[in-house]
Amino acid sequence: MAKITSLNDLRKIKDELQQKIRLRENADSPEAMVQIRVGMATSGIASGAKEVFIFLVDELEKRNVDAVVTQTGDMGYSYAEPTIEVILPGKDPVVFGWVDVEKADEIIEKYIRGGELVEGIIPANYNTIDD
Amino acid sequence: MANYKYHLLVCGGTGCKASESDRIVNMLNNEIRENGLSSDAKVVTTGCFGFCEKGPIVKVLPDNTFYTRVTPEDSKEIVMEHLVKGRRVERLLYVDPETKKHITDSKHMGFYQKQIRIALRNCGFIDPENIDEAISRDAYIALGNVLAGMTPEETCNVVKESGLRGRGGGGFPTGLKWEITRKSQADQKYVVCNADEGDPGAFMDRSILEGDPHAVLEAMAICGWAIGATKGLIYIRAEYPLAIKRLKIAIDQAMEYGLLGKDIFGSGFDFEIELRYGAGAFVCGEETALIHSMEGSRGEPTFKPPFPSVEGYLGKPTNVNNVETFANIPVIFNKGAKWFASIGTERSKGTKVFALAGKINNVGLIEVPMGTTLREVIFEIGGGIKDGKAFKAVQTGGPSGGCLTQKHLDTPIEYDTLIEAGSMMGSGGMIVMDEDDCMVSVAKYYLDFTVEESCGKCSPCRIGNKRLHEMLETITKGEGTMETLDKLKTLSHVIKDTSLCGLGQTAPNPVLSTMDNFWEEYLEHVEGHKCRAGSCKSLMQYIIIPENCVGCTACARNCPVNCISGERKQLHVIDQTVCIKCGTCMEKCKFNAIEIV
Numbered sequence: 001m002a003k004i005t006s007l008n009d010l011r012k013i014k015d016e017l018q019q020k021i022r023l024r025e026n027a028d029s030p031e032a033m034v035q036i037r038v039g040m041a042t043s044g045i046a047s048g049a050k051e052v053f054i055f056l057v058d059e060l061e062k063r064n065v066d067a068v069v070t071q072t073g074d075m076g077y078s079y080a081e082p083t084i085e086v087i088l089p090g091k092d093p094v095v096f097g098w099v100d101v102e103k104a105d106e107i108i109e110k111y112i113r114g115g116e117l118v119e120g121i122i123p124a125n126y127n128t129i130d131d
Numbered sequence: 132m133a134n135y136k137y138h139l140l141v142c143g144g145t146g147c148k149a150s151e152s153d154r155i156v157n158m159l160n161n162e163i164r165e166n167g168l169s170s171d172a173k174v175v176t177t178g179c180f181g182f183c184e185k186g187p188i189v190k191v192l193p194d195n196t197f198y199t200r201v202t203p204e205d206s207k208e209i210v211m212e213h214l215v216k217g218r219r220v221e222r223l224l225y226v227d228p229e230t231k232k233h234i235t236d237s238k239h240m241g242f243y244q245k246q247i248r249i250a251l252r253n254c255g256f257i258d259p260e261n262i263d264e265a266i267s268r269d270a271y272i273a274l275g276n277v278l279a280g281m282t283p284e285e286t287c288n289v290v291k292e293s294g295l296r297g298r299g300g301g302g303f304p305t306g307l308k309w310e311i312t313r314k315s316q317a318d319q320k321y322v323v324c325n326a327d328e329g330d331p332g333a334f335m336d337r338s339i340l341e342g343d344p345h346a347v348l349e350a351m352a353i354c355g356w357a358i359g360a361t362k363g364l365i366y367i368r369a370e371y372p373l374a375i376k377r378l379k380i381a382i383d384q385a386m387e388y389g390l391l392g393k394d395i396f397g398s399g400f401d402f403e404i405e406l407r408y409g410a411g412a413f414v415c416g417e418e419t420a421l422i423h424s425m426e427g428s429r430g431e432p433t434f435k436p437p438f439p440s441v442e443g444y445l446g447k448p449t450n451v452n453n454v455e456t457f458a459n460i461p462v463i464f465n466k467g468a469k470w471f472a473s474i475g476t477e478r479s480k481g482t483k484v485f486a487l488a489g490k491i492n493n494v495g496l497i498e499v500p501m502g503t504t505l506r507e508v509i510f511e512i513g514g515g516i517k518d519g520k521a522f523k524a525v526q527t528g529g530p531s532g533g534c535l536t537q538k539h540l541d542t543p544i545e546y547d548t549l550i551e552a553g554s555m556m557g558s559g560g561m562i563v564m565d566e567d568d569c570m571v572s573v574a575k576y577y578l579d580f581t582v583e584e585s586c587g588k589c590s591p592c593r594i595g596n597k598r599l600h601e602m603l604e605t606i607t608k609g610e611g612t613m614e615t616l617d618k619l620k621t622l623s624h625v626i627k628d629t630s631l632c633g634l635g636q637t638a639p640n641p642v643l644s645t646m647d648n649f650w651e652e653y654l655e656h657v658e659g660h661k662c663r664a665g666s667c668k669s670l671m672q673y674i675i676i677p678e679n680c681v682g683c684t685a686c687a688r689n690c691p692v693n694c695i696s697g698e699r700k701q702l703h704v705i706d707q708t709v710c711i712k713c714g715t716c717m718e719k720c721k722f723n724a725i726e727i728v
């Protein structure tokens with residue numbers, strides 16, 4: 001290990017290291033971030049939810065969006081798999097259906113970063129999502 | 132660098148290690164590898180989560196899923212279900228004792244809702260054996276700032292403004308102590324961390340050292356700068372092997388990075404830390420005894436003054452602080468003295484860590500803002516009394532403290548209010564008692580401890596406390612009189628006033644506080660020869676209820692001392708003078724004809 005010889009050194013190292021526990025920090029205050037849930041019941045996985053999940057985690061990181069991406073079970077919209085639910089800070093949850101990697105890319109760019117709605121929103125009855 | 136999608140935090144505190152958290156970590160890692168998830172999920176061993184009652188704990192992030200009572204065999208299911216399929220493993224979730232519902236998310240657990248974590252901020256969050264994780268949570272930033280831009284005097288002032296008071300029991304203002312030590316002139320001074328933690332049932336300090344050792348090391352270095360010391364010593368009991376191991380790793384890593392050692396941050400300031408081991412005598416936690424023990428002489432207290440801040444280790448000015456006191460320091464510098472002082476009450480600032488134990492649902496480690504009431508701690512965070520029994524008392528302050536009752540439940544927890552109520556903050560042990568606990572026996576239990584731990588140097592403590600113990604013994608045997616009660620009180624006051632050190636001065640507190648708050652129980656023992664809790668054996672009687680006895684002889688045949696007499700099909704009687712209260716007769720009687728009065 002190299003010696004840390006100044007406060008600036010330490011700050012630089014800290015900023016780099018912080019990336020590694022970003023996931024834990026964010027999980028601690030999810031209200032302040034973009035929260036995304038990907039429906040990953042068996043049918044969701046079969047229809048490509050796993051790829052969407054991995055794409056979201058990697059891309060949000062690359063594009064510097066502070067977000068918490070979690071998996072969840074069946075969302076109750078099996079006709080529209082894969083489905084994802086997005087909660088922007090202070091906003092109501094919005095559910096998107098038939099999400100593939102391309103669609104996910106559009107959701108990140110347009111809805112999450114730009115705040116515009118995109119095609120594919122399905123009427124939310126989000127009470128059923130959690131249980 | 133791989134970008135993990137999941138972090139699995141596994142508690143590696145002493146309690147959870149005992150229940151195989153190491154194996155859980157190994158098996159989780161195996162499963163993750165086998166399922167090709169090595170670049171997606173990372174397993175991290177952390178310090179204590181505090182929720183020891185339900186350990187071992189595995190917390191999955193980012194969704195904050197909180198699995199309790201996990202066994203190594205559950206690892207496969209957690210990986211297959213949660214990580215692969217995205218479904219929580221329902222049967223391992225925490226069940227809310229009131230609603231009986233599964234709680235998926237630690238944010239919704241009553242146990243965590245009222246807590247604010249300052250001293251425990253990294254416990255259960257980072258891997259304590261990896262300095263990088265500590266650095267990513269700001270470790271050593273406060274030290275860097277202090278060395279770069281503050282004079283020792285300014286450093287002391289920040290601590291003074293924060294209002295921080297010692298967490299080791301006495302509650303002495305920390306900033307003031309630092310300033311006194313700073314002003315003492317000497318060629319060498321010392322910073323000592325008191326990690327002796329001798330209160331029965333306490334494990335706050337151990338958990339901090341196991342979960343976040345760098346916080347304590349950094350704080351000691353800041354203290355060194357503030358008072359003008361280049362050497363720090365941690366006095367830790369040898370029974371804390373895991374804490375010792377993690378401290379050693381932390382010191383080595385900090386030395387390697389140059390965050391301890393010579394010329395820290397190029398400031399010219401040197402600071403080194405060594406460990407010293409104690410044999411686990413309670414009195415060695417007292418600061419003068421602790422210093423003597425470190426010097427290689429007997430761990431006996433000496434009269435103060437001189438205080439250690441003037442004349443301590445090897446006769447040099449020495450600043451002694453408790454582990455938890457130190458753990459608050461880096462946060463105070465990072466977030467500001469004002470921020471810290473805004474938490475808590477007028478005269479007690481910040482938070483306090485407590486080890487909840489006894490007849491309470493959520494046994495474990497908690498940290499609450501000063502001013503939280505006992506009711507909130509016991510019923511909201513602690514989840515209430517076990518088995519639906521009635522609350523009777525809560526003991527705070529360990530062997531130096533006292534028992535508080537129903538009428539104190541809404542008392543805010545502060546140094547001064549607890550003393551007014553007849554107890555004290557102490558180091559943070561909190562033992563909850565229910566209707567089955569006899570308060571005279573509780574007082575006796577603490578006296579057992581202090582008599583055993585007295586160093587014997589001065590007679591009020593050595594002889595006096597033994598007498599108190601004997602009198603309590605007499606009372607629990609039903610042989611006490613009103614005179615015994617009088618003597619008990621008078622002698623208690625004498626011991627308090629004349630003992631040399633804190634051990635003797637506070638030893639009678641459990642007696643006095645139970646006499647104050649549960650006087651009627653003492654009276655019942657001496658006048659009615661009764662123990663309402665049914666815990667003093669000598670005061671119980673097994674008697675046969677004539678209406679129910681059919682004369683089956685089962686009791687008589689099984690009594691080990693043959694003290695039950697009666698003919699077949701006739702009423703039986705117990706000879707109370709011979710009965711040893713073993714309870715066999717009651718077990719054997721099929722007709723519910725034997726009861727305890």
Ligand SMILES: Cc1cc2nc3c(=O)[nH]c(=O)nc-3n(C[C@H](O)[C@H](O)[C@H](O)COP(=O)(O)O)c2cc1C
Pocket residue numbers: 296297298299300301302303305325326327328329330413414415416417418419451452453454456457558632633634
């Ligand atoms: C009998 C006795 C035992 C003590 N045990 C401890 C202990 O285990 N840990 C501790 O920090 N302080 C203990 N103290 C208090 C110390 O003497 C000292 O006040 C404390 O370490 C100062 O640190 P603080 O100001 O940060 O609380 C004990 C005091 C007495 C009288």
Ligand code: SF4
Pocket residue numbers: 414431432584585586587588589590592593630631632633634635636
């Ligand atoms: S009060 Fe007790 S422990 Fe303290 S010096 Fe006297 S005998 Fe020793």
Ligand code: SF4
Pocket residue numbers: 673689690691692693694695705709710711712713714715716717
């Ligand atoms: S309690 Fe034990 S000793 Fe007493 S009468 Fe019953 S069996 Fe005999």
Ligand code: SF4
Pocket residue numbers: 675679680681682683684685686687703719720721722723724725
């Ligand atoms: S066992 Fe019960 S019923 Fe039988 S003789 Fe003893 S007290 Fe009576």
